[in-house]
Amino acid sequence: MEDALSWGSILARIAAQLLPVWVGLIAVFALSIQFKRRLGLYGRIFDSPVGMTGFGLVMFWVFTALFADWIITHDPLAQLSGMKNIVPGSPLADPVEGAYPYYLLGGDHLARDVFSRVVMGAREVLKIAPAATVVAFMVGITLGLPAGYLGGKLDSSLSFLSNLVLAFPVILLFYLLVTPEIRVTGIPIVLAALLFIFPVIFLTILFNSRFFTNPPKRNLYVGLTLLFGLWAYSGLAFNADPLGVWSMDPNMLNVFVSVVFVNSPGVFRIVRGMVMDIKTRDYVAAGQTRGEGPWYIMLWEILPNARGPLIVDFCLRIGYTTILLGTLGFFGLGVTPESPDWGSTINYGRRLLAIAPHPAVVPAVALMSLVLGLNLLADGLREESMKD
């Protein structure tokens, strides 16, 4: 039997394993820095060291998730004998021909490779967090714009509803919303039907208000939006896609919908506040005098001028969503026991912290670095967008 690896060679081997990620990172950074003057706000991230660090951390995890199949050293679900709770850098107890000879970051309580599970876990997180945040933003924007712009009864009732959700302790809400029993009642599907229609509404109004003076173009854009939007909608919310392209595992739908539901009131509040501020500006008054419709003013005059804070909040909110997903995993809600996602890995690892800390610490550090990257990126973006 070979000796265990030292920390230096563990790190070297991990770095070698992550080769596709380094190549991707270098390519992105080289291209972006080369053309940063032509890339608008994105290019200006590379003027701020904070923003660049954050962007690097985020892209590191994005590439890790993308190339996960090449990076992993073992099947994340495979349980090899003799590797239970084994320390990082241990060689395989009975090496098989062709298998990677070490557990780089040790084994967990079921003798699975911690390194491969963390890498695959990145994929789990990055599959849900950005998408859920996008949907939450669409919901928040579609409701927040009219609430802030029109005010009145609409505003007070929507604000009451959003405060209602915000006053709910998040964990209690998760315990009520993400259970196998709830899935039987169909509440997640109702919520999905309610929340997933907003992106379609948003895009339809967006194109309609812009192009209604030019019917052929309007019909093309709105038609395409409705076609693809409703197609995806039928598949994702009701699992009734006639072609079977769009579908979502009921477990994942449950988690996704709950995370969107918790996030959208926050977005609503921010959008509403900003609209109330921006609608007093002169260019909005000018638009009104020109006879522009309310939706055109909201979507094409106010929204572009609110983009700075919204982009910053978007980055922060992906981080927050990552934390929420981790919380769900930590309490074992809505995840399958074998799932390599970081939250549930921490949950299983924490029970053995006193004897074998690495199965919990590795995903913990991974989650922290991703959220930190997003926060730093948001900080850099905020700094740069203030310079306008």
Next chain:
Amino acid sequence: MLSFVLRRIGVMILTAFALTFIVFYMTNLPPNLEKLAKSEASVRMDDAAVASWLEENGHTGPVLMRYGEWLGALPGWTRTNEDGKITGRCIIEGQDPATAPSHCGILQGNWGYSTVFKAPVTEVLARSLGATGWLMLWVMIVMVPSSLLLGVLSGMREGSRTDRVLSTFAITTTATPEYVSGVILIALLASATAGISPILAEAGWIEGKTLFPGTATSAMEDITFWNFFLPVMTIALYGIGYIARMTRASMTEVMTQQYIRTARLKGVSFREVVMKHALRNALIAPFTVIMLQFPWLLNGVVIVETLFNYKGFGWTLVQAAGNNDIDTLLACSVVAVFVVLVTQLISDIGYVFLNPRIRLA
């Protein structure tokens, strides 16, 4: 001012009713009731037996009516069995039905019976809230002064090296949720195989195997520095970063104001300017932030109490939710909602008192 407070309280009560009704509705969904029936009576019941058990225990009928009964606004259910025995929500086993009160909900002080802890909910709640109270007290004692200090120090001179270092620290802690920092702290300070404990133990500086214990169960009886340090730090760290960043933002804004420049120009020392002119104005914004942190602290409490096995409010909530203990879960949500709404109200009112520029009609 008075009408503002009254209106806020009105909205608050409406919110409380809406939220408790949502929790009531969700916990009383048919699949949850079925699970309750099976765990209370027998796992092997068929559908008919479950239905009759639910019927006998008053879990049938319109959900609004049952909510009213739980609240104590409507009279509790009664029914006569085939053998002529009268049972009911307000009738305790063996009590004469004639002497039992007609209403028994939380308004009458009857919070129900916990099926997990086998005790009245009020008892369970009082014990767990007491435990969490101590935790929160120490979190506040650690969190508030240190975060304000950090924020003021880094906001005092924007862009200085102190500012950069402290801001990095703050942003790192806000990126570390409790279940991550807790795990890292335990691995560093309370693990027999990793972190600093093995080194200390080898050098003979500590008696046991680890510097800190990995659980806080012993703190239920006797709180010491050693068993309370890790849970308190885990919750406080997350909040420190957030509040410090808010304080910093508010402090930097105040430091650019005209009156600060005037004070500097007339020769007041920097120390005096910060202490006398800037500090009070800079602390208005963090006050609301600290108050609005409570809902988030509640989250932290649930995670930390689960992680450190400290049997407080959060632990009770998790146990109740995991086992569908309806009465306890409802009581927990009433408490949680109450805490959230009251802190919101206090933050609004406090904001007005602290900031003389805001006048409410």
